[in-house]
Amino acid sequence: MDELDRQPREKPDSERLLPGSASLAVLLIVFVSLSLLILFSIMRGGVGHVASDAGGTKAYSPADFPEINFDRQLLPEVEAAGSSDPEGIYRVRQSLAYEDYFPCSDCHAEMEVNLERRQLEEMHDDIQLNHGPADRWCFDCHNPDDRDSLRLANGTLIGFDESYRLCGQCHGTIFRDWREGIHGRREGYWNGAKSYLLCAHCHNPHAPRFQAIEPLPPPVRPQFLRATVEEVHDE
Amino acid sequence: MSDADRGRATHGDGLERSVDRRALLISTGLTAMAAVSASVAGASTGFIERLLRTRFTELSPERKAEILADLEREYGERYARKVMVADTPPMDGVEFAYGLDIARCVGCRRCVYACVHENNQSRDPQIHWIRVLRMEKERGIELAESTAYYEPELVPEPDAFYLPVACQQCRNPACVKVCPVKATWKEPDGIVVIDPDWCIGCRCCMSACPYGARHFNWSEPTISSEELNPNTHYLGNRPRPKGVVEKCTFCIHRVREGRYPACVEICPVGARKFGNLLDENSEMRYLLREKRVFVLKEELNTQPRFYYFYAT
Numbered sequence: 370m371d372e373l374d375r376q377p378r379e380k381p382d383s384e385r386l387l388p389g390s391a392s393l394a395v396l397l398i399v400f401v402s403l404s405l406l407i408l409f410s411i412m413r414g415g416v417g418h419v420a421s422d423a424g425g426t427k428a429y430s431p432a433d434f435p436e437i438n439f440d441r442q443l444l445p446e447v448e449a450a451g452s453s454d455p456e457g458i459y460r461v462r463q464s465l466a467y468e469d470y471f472p473c474s475d476c477h478a479e480m481e482v483n484l485e486r487r488q489l490e491e492m493h494d495d496i497q498l499n500h501g502p503a504d505r506w507c508f509d510c511h512n513p514d515d516r517d518s519l520r521l522a523n524g525t526l527i528g529f530d531e532s533y534r535l536c537g538q539c540h541g542t543i544f545r546d547w548r549e550g551i552h553g554r555r556e557g558y559w560n561g562a563k564s565y566l567l568c569a570h571c572h573n574p575h576a577p578r579f580q581a582i583e584p585l586p587p588p589v590r591p592q593f594l595r596a597t598v599e600e601v602h603d604e
Numbered sequence: 605m606s607d608a609d610r611g612r613a614t615h616g617d618g619l620e621r622s623v624d625r626r627a628l629l630i631s632t633g634l635t636a637m638a639a640v641s642a643s644v645a646g647a648s649t650g651f652i653e654r655l656l657r658t659r660f661t662e663l664s665p666e667r668k669a670e671i672l673a674d675l676e677r678e679y680g681e682r683y684a685r686k687v688m689v690a691d692t693p694p695m696d697g698v699e700f701a702y703g704l705d706i707a708r709c710v711g712c713r714r715c716v717y718a719c720v721h722e723n724n725q726s727r728d729p730q731i732h733w734i735r736v737l738r739m740e741k742e743r744g745i746e747l748a749e750s751t752a753y754y755e756p757e758l759v760p761e762p763d764a765f766y767l768p769v770a771c772q773q774c775r776n777p778a779c780v781k782v783c784p785v786k787a788t789w790k791e792p793d794g795i796v797v798i799d800p801d802w803c804i805g806c807r808c809c810m811s812a813c814p815y816g817a818r819h820f821n822w823s824e825p826t827i828s829s830e831e832l833n834p835n836t837h838y839l840g841n842r843p844r845p846k847g848v849v850e851k852c853t854f855c856i857h858r859v860r861e862g863r864y865p866a867c868v869e870i871c872p873v874g875a876r877k878f879g880n881l882l883d884e885n886s887e888m889r890y891l892l893r894e895k896r897v898f899v900l901k902e903e904l905n906t907q908p909r910f911y912y913f914y915a916t
Contacts (some may be wrong), residue, residue: 424709424755426728432831433722439721441869452862503605542916550887551705551895552916554874558862559886560698571873581758585713588752589730594822 425590434585443564450562457562460530461570471529473516482513499576501539510535510574536568547569635715647885659786660799660838672838679836679843690862691838694793700854700909701794701888702865703877703897704768707914711736711766715867715876719770720865722842722866724833726825731853733819734770734867741765770867771796771817771852771884772900772908779809779818788849794881795854797839805847814901818851854878881909 431439450457470476476492486506489496498505512520519527519535527534535545546552550563553571557563571580643824657663663671672689677689687729716734722880725731737750741763750767760766777796780788788809810818824846844850855865859878868876879886888911891897895913 370801417650423823425753428728429717430727430831431717431827434717437717439718439866440865546894546915549890551703551877551891552874554869554871555887556864556869559859559864559879560695560862560883563864566874567784579710581760582712582872584711584754584756584759585717586715587755588716588735590753594729 423588426593427586428589428594429586437585441556447557447564452558452561454562455560459557459562460563461564461566462468465573471517477516484508484513497576499578500574530567532574535569625916642709642893647722659802661789675838675842682843683832683834685829685832685834687832687834687836687842689836689838689842692855692857694791694795694860697880697882699794699881700773700859701879701881701892702773702854702910703879704910704912705875706765706767706912707916708873708875708877709736709766709768710873710894711738711754711761711764711782712872714870714872715768718866718870719852721831722858723828723853724820724825724836724843725819725829725850726844728826729823731819731821731825731850733817733850734768735816736766736768738764738766751767769817769900771813771911772815772906772910773852773854775907775909776905778814778904778906779811782808782812784808785898789837793860795839795856795859796851797853797856798849799839800842800844800848800850802847805849807849809849814904814906818849821846827837 377444389514418451431437444459444461446459447457483490508520510519512526515526517528519529519532521527521535533547534546547565547568550565553566553568554564555563568574605812623636639737643854657667660668668691672691675689676687713736716732716736719725719733720727720731725733734753737747738752738754738761739745743749745767754761754764772793773796775790775794777790780790780796784806785802785804787804788796788798789887790796794847805820807820810820821844825844827843832843833841835857837853837860840853840856855863855867858865865876866876877891879888881888883889891913892911895915897911897913899911901910
């Protein structure tokens with residue numbers, strides 16, 4: 370009985386020492402690795418989790434984008450009318466996609482009208498028609514008898530500078546917003562003369578979905594505002 | 605104080621002593637003031653004058669004209685070109701409001717840089733008054749999950765939408781309430797302005813603003829003479845010194861002349877709208893009537909003049 374009593378008492382003492390030191394060692398390793406991690410992140414200049422190639426590290430100025438016209442000039446008519454003419458709304462002349470070809474009758478006057486749907490090969494083969502239903506075709510909008518004008522659904526002929534009337538036949542709500550100045554861009558005087566763009570300035574009528582553009586660079590992240598940091602530390 | 609102590613030691617009578625002490629205090633005070641003013645006067649006379657003047661809204665027209673001429677001369681010398689500083693007052697019967705169509709915005713940041721170009725922000729360290737936030741279409745408007753540092757090849761990205769944020773020109777502006785020196789206030793046409801000459805740089809307004817719309821000049825703003833926009837307004841885009849707060853003013857120098865703000869005219873998708881709330885025929889009134897409109901952080905009761913909308 371004595372032996373049985375003694376043995377269990379002694380064993381735990383010797384065993385308890387080993388697991389204790391092992392866990393101490395594990396704790397030490399965890400502590401050292403954590404402090405090293407913190408030390409490294411401090412040495413990287415407090416940049417934190419943001420990699421130095423993540424963007425937002427360089428300060429760009431508008432002057433870095435010469436291709437963008439930040440000094441927008443008003444239409445001469447708008448400039449002249451100024452803020453004194455609240456009713457003065459001027460449409461910007463449409464720069465036609467086919468300016469070089471216009472007037473279309475130069476070629477089409479002598480040509481026989483072919484109303485058939487077909488793949489265009491000799492001319493205008495760059496036009497990718499991607500506008501609504503698959504059976505849409507040139508003469509839904511263009512006038513087969515006189516190519517210098519467009520034709521509304523009711524047969525009315527209109528000039529290319531009035532193309533918004535054609536678009537408005539289907540896109541009624543957008544047309545209304547555009548007329549009120551909510552859809553599309555206006556330039557000039559909020560209380561006076563202003564200029565509009567036409568639908569086709571921004572939307573290619575043959576494939577009207579707005580094309581994706583390249584964004585300008587993001588702002589500098591606070592931790593990369595170097596000039597600031599250095600100056601503050603100098604003082 | 606030591607002068608006054610000596611005065612007490614030499615005189616026995618109480619009354620005479622106190623009179624003498626006052627005289628001594630006044631004389632030392634005057635000497636000190638003279639010394640301070642002499643040292644400051646060495647720097648610049650305009651500086652002292654600006655320290656001693658009353659606040660901008662209380663200036664007489666003549667004094668205002670003098671100050672504007674002073675600033676024009678100072679900027680003209682610093683940038684070696686002619687700089688105009690206007691103080692165009694608000695128009696009668698005009699309250700401005702702004703609209704932004706988040707169904708149209710493609711997040712291209714043209715407005716951000718057009719604003720810097722127009723309003724003479726510091727180029728480096730960089731200050732942007734407009735911050736375009738990218739958000740997930742799936743999650744909707746969630747400011748905490750948004751990022752301003754997106755950088756894809758092309759925008760718009762198919763799964764994202766963009767929410768540009770600048771000063772919301774609140775009708776109930778928290779920033780104005782907290783300013784300890786009344787350097788920022790609400791103009792009659794609704795624009796919240798800052799007088800950089802009056803700002804002490806305590807940045808209370810920055811922490812009060814729930815939209816992060818105010819920015820601080822931590823160091824001397826850098827802007828080259830060629831890049832400077834010489835057409836400025838006293839309360840708007842005139843060159844700012846180090847240590848003051850600045851923010852969007854709806855392009856105060858433009859809109860008080862009737863022009864649209866610069867960001868409205870640069871936007872390639874026409875997402876930005878601007879107009880007079882008191883004019884029934886203005887774009888803004890049509891927009892508020894016809895479209896689904898919301899403001900940012902409505903629950904804070906800041907009552908912004910900046911309306912976001914979805915035009916479909």
